[in-house]
Amino acid sequence: MKVRDVMTRKVVSVPADTPVLAIARLLADRGISAVPVTDGWGLLLGLVSEADLIRRLSSGDAPEPGFLRALLYDRDRAAERYAAVHGATAGDIMTREVITVTEEVTVEHAAALIEAHRVRRLPVVQDGVLVGILSRADLLRALLAPPAATSDDAIRAAVAAEMQRLPWADAPYVFFEVAGGAVTLHGFCHSAAVRRGLAAIAAGVPGVTAVVDRISDLQATRWA
Structure with a gap:
């Protein structure tokens, strides 16, 4: 499944000269946590999020006193940060990267990018132009979407490829079969964690309707 299949295409954006208070009101009224900033051509310039606005409040605290803090205090950096956080427009306070x-x-x-960078949404662009937004909610809808019908051969190939890709899934005494979309695991394995992982691999392949674990404990079989 591609981003185009689940992304939100009707995106609210603001120009760089939008007043900060207007952005705060927009986020509150629309119930959204961020808004993209674009130019007249639709090119993405940055993003103003709730975090950017919260920093505006938190930076109002005066710096803590102390000789060491005063010694290490960088006036220029502090001034630049204050100007950025307390700017009057979207262009002043937006996150550019x-x-x-x-x-x-x-x-x-x-989904991996959202997890790695700990963000809530990803702007979708085409040649720099904003064309949509992919949020965590969009990804949840993708997860809940009914899987398309997939042949047993395609499922078999996908399961095998994922097992080969993951080093921990190298279980030479485990094999599987696919019938009617159901994956049945057979063989021997001494690790309960690996068994759960192998079952998860099978369950995660699109088109799989059921996973049957018939793997035996290698240690128990050896001493039986």
């Missing part, structure tokens, strides 16, 4: 994706990226890769 934004992780983006294109419509052709897989939802799995997009």
